[in-house]
Amino acid sequence: MNKASKASRAEAEVLAELRPGQSVELLxxxxxxxxEGRLNQDSRRKLKQVYHLFQFIEKLLREVPGxxxxxxxxDHGAGKSYLGFIIYDLFFKQGGAGHVYGIETRAELVEKSRALAARLGFDRMAxxxxxxxxxxxxxxLPPxxxxxxxxxxxxxxxxxxxAFGLAKQARFMVLVPCCQAEVAACLRETKALALSRTPLAELWRHPLHTREIGSQLTNVLRCLYLEASGYQVTVTELVGWEHSMKNELIIARRTGxxxxxAAERLRELLEQFGLTSLLETRFRLA
Structure with missing residues (x-):
């Protein structure tokens, strides 16, 4: 096989992994x-995650009127806005309305995303x-x-x-949490006094376990908080564990x-683990 044939075959293999209508220039x-239009193993994994998440988001977008x-x-904590750009490219670009907002605290990333949107003509991205x-x-931002x-x-x-989604009365929230240290730090500080003399204290005796238990407990608390705030919650895997260890997908649908x-269980869990201070910060109940 000559060099041109190999390049053509490699290009065809990459295109076969892209969703229909996906802009190669954007990627x-x-x-x-x-x-050169190639995918390495790391970028293939990243694209697989974003595409899989897009499948969930697309279905929810189609439930919005019209x-x-x-x-x-x-897109909150947008970073380099991979997700926002791909959603716009695959869903919003073809229509004449609708809007994608990327919210990010790092000014340099915001400027880069603005410049890229301008180059690509993605005029309904902010x-x-x-x-x-x-x-x-x-x-x-709209109300x-x-x-x-x-x-x-x-x-x-x-x-x-x-917190942003609740303030904006979002119809849907799609969340893939990453590392979480706040609850683990609270566990280390308070030692979950109510459970300290029970076998359950073994769950956070070692620092690694404290971190993992803290992360798991945080997501359980988040789900209860969403339910207590008027949302139906589904928890599932985003992709296989071989692709990402941060794999939990939380989908919240507003019911009002x-x-x-859920509010009662949330309070009880916070009390059991010595985390009631979070009722004044993260989990304020109506």
């Missing part, structure tokens, strides 16, 4: 594809250099947002996205019906 700009033709989506507190009331996303938002950034039982 090159995002450095998911190389300048099949999502005028939907609004806010990138905002805002904190969560600012974004909830910022004039640049309500249809879909809030947060992909691998580190530490308390997922909680920030939830607050579950008193």
């Amino acid at each position: 090159k700009e995002l450095h998911i594809l190389t300048r 099949e999502g033709a005028e939907a609004s989506l806010a 990138f905002l250099n805002l904190t969560v507190a600012e974004s909830a009331t910022a004039a640049e 309500r947002i249809d879909v809030v996303t947060a992909l691998h938002a580190c530490d308390t950034a997922t909680d920030d996205a939830i 019906q607050r579950k008193a039982s």
